[in-house]
Amino acid sequence: PELLVLPLMLGALLLILNERPWWAFGLVAIALTAKEDVALVAVPFGLWVAWRYHRWAGLTMAAAATGAFALNFLVLLPAFSPTGEVLYTGRYTEYGTSALGIIGGVAANPVSVLGDITRADSLAYLRDMVLTAPTSLAAPVVLLLGLPITMANALSTHFYQIDIRYHYTIYLLTAVGIAALYGARWLQTRASRTAYGWIVAAVVLAAFLGLGPGPDGSAWDGLEDAAAVEAAIDLIGPDDVVSANSTLAVHLAHRTTVYRFPNPFRELDYGTPGIDYDPPAGDVEWIILDPNRLVNFAYANETLTELLADRTNPWEPVISTDGVLLLRRR
Structure with missing residues (x-):
């Protein structure tokens, strides 16, 4: 649902520009229901609106977002947690052990x-x-809307929060998108038509080479061997218990039990702090991995090495290519 935050916030900005600030507040209020941490972009957005466009509507947005943040992290999340603790706090233990403690830290x-x-x-x-x-970059003040979420992502030990391929990026992308609009307008008003055309071309080229499907555009890479992956998935029964790395687990999610490797053999982002970790690893019948996705994850490689060396529960390679490794318990 957090993917809805970007269009909702852009819609709120459009309403602000069309002098409908309270309609904009309505869209921000809807955005706050998407996820517990939307306030990290909604609060600075409201303060910016108050400073630049409409004081009371902006302050109301910021106040509502602050209230939603407090309600979620101080009341709702602890109330529904099995341990009474907010699960996110484990990602910021260097700074504190509670939501307020982390902010203070x-x-x-x-x-x-x-x-x-x-x-x-x-x-x-x-x-x-x-x-x-x-x-x-041409609108640095507007770009500061992304400061709170940038800090939340960068200070976390959960490395997925600083990987643009994951949903944690959407709030910062919202701030970057708004800043890009103002930056483009600033450039347009200060450059001739010819110069502006060259600026646009340079921006597109920079994005293509730096992040798009240009040289070394690894974020755009698909599966290395799609045919082998499909063949491997076809061998796994619809009710079989399987452990897979995240890029393949989504293709196997239509079953009662599926683990993200190295779970359940080794704990990783699994369960709840304070609750014993004891999943039935012996029930896993298949392991399917993309070897190319294991390069940067020492824990996954270590777990795989340990499993292959364990003669009490031997695993048999069924398919082994550069793009997929399928193991079956003998």
């Missing part, structure tokens, strides 16, 4: 915050995000 440790934000992987994430719409 971030404020009290600016050096650590700066170090996390300027890590190589965090900077690469920001580079890739900006390259989706480089004109956003």
Whole structure:
């Protein structure tokens, strides 16, 4: 549902520009129902609207978003958690162990915050995000709408939050998209038609080479060997218990039990902190992996090596290609 946040926020901006601020508030309110952390982009958006366009509508947006954030993280999420704790807090233990504690820890440790934000992987994430719409750089004040969500993603130990291929990107993409509109307008008003055309061409080329399906556009890569993958999936019965890495698990989700490898053999983003981790690993009948997706995940490679070396529960390779590895329990 968070994918709806981008069009809803852009719609709110359009209504603001057409002097319908309270209709815009309605769209922001709808966006806040998409996910518990939408406030990380809605609060700065409301403050920006209050500063630039409509004071009371903007402040109302920011207040509503702040209230929604507090309600979600201080009341609803703990109430529905099996342990009474917010599951997200495990990603920010360097700064605190509760929602309020983490906020306080971030404020009290600016050096650590700066170090996390300027890590190589965090900077690469920001580079890739900006390259989706480089004109956003011409509107740096508007681009600051993405600061809270950037901090939330960069300070997390959950590395998926700084990978543009995952849904965690949508809020920052919203801020970048809004900034890109204002940046393009700024460039248009300060450049001749010919110069503006060259600027647009340069922006498109930069995005194509840096992030699109140009040289080294790895984010656009598909399955290395689709035919072998399909053949491997066809061998797995509709009710068989399977462990697969995330790119293949989605093709096997129509069953009662499917694990994301290395679960259930090794815990990774599984279950709830404080609850014993003891899934029935012996029930897994198949393991299917994309070897190319294991290169950067030492825990997955280690688990695979351990399983193949375990003679008490031997696994038999059924298909082994550059694009897919299918193992069956003997």
